Amino acid sequence: MNSHLPVGRMAERLESLPREHAWFAILVAVTALSWANHAYPSAGLLPLYVPIICAAGWALGERAAYFVALLTAILAIVPHLDDGGVSASLAVRTGVRVATYLFVAATIVSFRRSFDRQRHLALRDRKTGALNGETFNERFSEALTVASRASETLLLAIFDLDDFKGVNSAHGHAAGDAVLRTFARGAAGSIRREDAFGRIGGDEFAVLLRVHPADAGEMFARTLHSRVSAVLAAGEHPVTCSMGALVIPPHVPRDPAALMHAADQAMFVAKRAGKNACEITWADQPQRDGREQASGPLREQPA
Template identity: 40%
Template structure:
């Protein structure tokens, strides 16, 4: 696979925000149905990441992910049609694969690529057996049909998960992706910061200028935020005018610098119907420092910091000094307020 094509494919995969998400009964129902239809011991819905294949749903694999090297699905995504391997021991590409020589001992494989609307193969739906097996044209067509059903579900999830006005994740999707980012943070030990912010005096603005003008503010805030943060960051709308940003691999100091830039971009927003109005926001920041931290505990701490920013005159960035997210925040904890 060409390098630029692979970069484009990985970028497309990231847009679906499916990796490391929790089990989903809709996908589990598909794998159960495929297992019954094909009468096989192993089925997987696999998404091929940079160095691994991750299973959104699997039966008989005994793992949630495997190394990409030696995997069958990494070959499946290189083509447009299903890939059939009647006997892996007779195929030089796979006879030495640990998935063949060791558990789960794949001998026969049929995989159909999961193609996005842009034509990028994100992964595969595959059926596997422990013994050699021939796959018919009907088998290939049927598995391609199931691949289409899976992509329909992914497209629907992506459409429902996004707030059409701001481009942010809706609350449920944000919480799922935040939880996945926390699991990755706890596995890798890398930095992770959380930002909560809301638009100052937004209700008063709506009352004075009307909801259409308010929608234009929200649209501009969403556009500024999306173009300021990075692709791996998670931007969610958690209330009417309240937003959250999860920043994986980002320290609290780096998050503060990023929010300073974002605050300046908000101040540059101009509306024809209210040229005198300057859009400002208040920010509460915290970082995942405690190994026992959870998305809920971080949200509570960031919310306390946001409250402190608003209580100290708004248009401010407040960094929580709460070092242990497992300890309930107190109103009297010192926090640093930044107003430039």
């Protein structure tokens, strides 16, 4: 949604609120409007329930939208109950009000689903489902800032599929695409949901995750390389991969471009060492020897 428009800015603020805060704000707004409508029934305040329903659908989801729609529809007709009880006219007005508010709720929920779907696609590589390069870089920059404040250690790993061009040349681009998707599924399945996984080039991928303690970074890197290597070896067109891993302690300078370059250089060291290798280095120790190949058995997946 266009954040330059007032509605877009309001939607962003609603989305940034914790769920309990959003509920509190919506219930306060419903209560205040209900009181005003009861005190001044001829003021024409009923349309103001519509943006509250929209806010509930946008910030809290489908069930909340329908609940608020029904609640506000009931509150909208309460002042008229003092006019002489239930009548056919009041029943019709109640039915119209309920149908209208439910329609508003259904519309905003449908729009939110479409918005989320399009936003998801905009952040993803269409071929593999991984984050696209631009989004991964943004997540990396954000993670560096958060990790620095929280004194957390990060692990950045860059993968390059060995001899991938040979698969395209020998079996066609459809086979190459299948290899990319196989790798992406294996890598995404080997990390946690909160970790970042992106496609940053043709056959280059990157993973970013938090590690604790810091010394666990090297073990996680070797384990990750072992897992994705096993997935690639079991594919229809087996290939290997070279990985450069960079352990980033919280005290090192937070320069995303420089850190990406360091991880990329580690990957090229693995390539030059004979491929199908894992080169591990530390951001604060550029000369650290990390030339260990991940040829051992699979280990426990990082928690």
